[in-house]
Amino acid sequence: MHRPPSAEAEIAAELAEVTPALVPRYAAGLPGARAAVLTRLWRALAYEPLAWVTGRDAAGDGLVLRLGDGRRLDGPRADPYATAAYVTSVRLDGTVYDDPVRLLTDLAVPHGEAFTSELGHGVASLALARADRESHPEEWPEHDWEWEQRVVDGHPFHPNCRSRPGFSVAEQLAYGPEHRPLVPLARVAVRADRCLVTGRWPDELRDGDRLLVPVHPWQAEHVLKQPYGDWVDAHPLMSLRTLAVPGGPHVKTALSARLTSSVRDISPYSVGISDTLSRFAEDLADRLDGLVCFTRTLGAVAAGSAELAAVLREPPGRYAGRGERVVPVAALPYTGLPASGAWLAAFARLALTAGLRLLDMGVALEAHGQNLLVVLDADGSPVRLVYRDLADIRVSPARLARHGVPVPELAGRIVTDEVTALRRKLFGSLVAGALAGTAGSAPALRAALAAALPDLPVTGDLAALREEALPTKALTLMRLSPGVAGDRWTVLPNPLRADVF
Incomplete structure (x- = not known):
């Protein structure tokens, strides 16, 4: 080499x-x-x-x-x-x-x-x-x-935690959320009859018989290379390609650059199911006694390819009440709150109660530190969760039917009754990801789980979490496996067992 x-x-x-x-x-x-x-x-x-x-x-x-x-x-x-x-x-x-x-x-x-x-x-x-x-x-x-934008170090466990290949220094400073810029979102006009649209596409992004598709400026310059117009200055979020429009929605753009593990485009498949998933999530939230809120997808469009597509979502801040704040889980270490073992146990109890209840019902969330947010009251106590970006959840029709939950009209990779796949999705993202990244060490994670698990309803999924090795994505293996599609997995020592460390 x-x-x-x-x-x-x-x-x-x-x-x-x-x-x-x-x-x-x-x-x-x-x-x-x-x-x-x-x-x-x-x-x-x-x-x-x-x-x-x-x-x-x-x-x-x-x-x-x-x-x-x-x-x-x-x-x-x-x-x-x-x-x-x-x-x-x-x-x-x-x-x-x-x-x-x-x-x-x-x-x-x-x-x-x-x-x-x-x-x-x-x-x-x-x-x-x-x-x-x-x-x-x-x-x-x-x-x-x-x-x-305070999450400076990126993914807590991926070796490519802050990789920006394909971005010059000037582009990193101009587009990277860790550098706190305002990013000038562009928009590309495409004939409406050439687009797949779900939800309601706003009038602001229409021009007669054409739709105006929001585009990241890096994508416009390096990939699309076609005429575009300026739209609005927006604040980049952790995912780089998703931006907060002041007073408006969060806009998820296609970004054909490899950052950690994958190229950040938006597939026509995910656009096609986005409205169905959004309505399904509203029904789920009604069944969860206020434990979790889901940001709604307002509209999504794919203009002929995954390289020109966009999704408009509600900002998660709308689910905060008076005196409350919504903080992405990845940003929790920057609040100072997880330094308290009692706080970490309370957060673990909330997150696991919601995640395991949904899993038993038939929905496995991709609840990593970017997708999962926590609502904090005025004292900093965790009171409920907000989940955004439903594109990578897994849905089990058999489990939903067992609980009398109407099964949404979905097909493709998101649908599975395989127990291993469902548990990997939740445990790998929530426990090995969000909770581990917040705890910061095996002893701290073990203490939080030991305090939280006795309060949870006993299910087969909970027993697996207690007794089995913890699944997580094999992130480096995935990068060293060209041509192999999909996720690769490994297992980590069960954090509840002190003898394995």
Whole structure:
């Protein structure tokens, strides 16, 4: 494998031209960014089913990986639920590596070249994000979208946590939510008879017999390359491609760039089912005694391809009452609230009660820290949940029918009665994702679950959560498996068992 050009050096050179004042802070942040990405990569090496890792052995306070080519990789004992950067170096056959890019380059794993390049961009972009970090005042933000922009480090467990390949430094500063810009949304005119539309498409985005499809400016310039008009300046949210229009909806745009695991387009399939799912979610909310609110899809359009499509959703802030705030779960560590074990247990109890109740009913949420939000009262106590973006949930017709819930007219990947698929979807996103990312370590997650689970109704799903290994997406395996469609999975030690760490 040829060594990729240094993304760190490329971004430093661009930054010197665009915003030279950030260069010293960027350079100072590179070691910490390398450690943050190396920690995430070590988690993958320790727990994912990678064919070239043939053995894993505990060695005192460390972990030894035996590789298929006979080499040995040594590092610390891996906490699969840790979010702090605790892996500062590992040793490959005695050689010390503190740089995940250099490590993966010298590992020379199958299909690793593209992933190695992405890691390099991820390290550099993470250092850039931290260099441009805003100092936060004691008071909480005035607007809900400001919480989203405080999530500087991105995905808590993905090695590509802040990867921005295909984005120049100027584009990262102009479009990345961590840089707090206003993004000028564009709109492309398409004949209405060439579009798939569900829900109600607003008059503001119509022009006679044409629909005006909101488009991210990066997509307009790099992918569509066709005439477009300006629409409105909006605030980018955590997902980068979704933006909050001031006084209006959240707009999910197509963005054909690979960020963490996938290319961010919007499939005609998801547009076609969006209105049905939105109406179905309203019925679910009525059955949940106020535990969960679902943001409604106002309208969705696909203009002939996944590269030109958009979804308009309600802003989650509308589900906050007087004195309440809505905070994405990924932003909870920035509030200081999870530092309290009692608070974390209360949040786990709320989230698991809602998630397991829905799962038993027949709906498995993709309840990771981006899709799941929590409503906090004036004292900061969690009172209910808000869920957005229904495109990746799973629906079980058999379970719905068992509970007397009308089965929506759905087909395709979203529909399954397979128990493993349903539990993977919820447990992998909520427990191994949202709750683990909020807790920040195996001991903290274990304590929160131990406090919350005794209060939950006993179901087969709860028994599986108590007793079985915890499923999670094998994020690195997915990036090293070109041509393999769909999610790949692994399991993590059950956080309720103290003897496995």
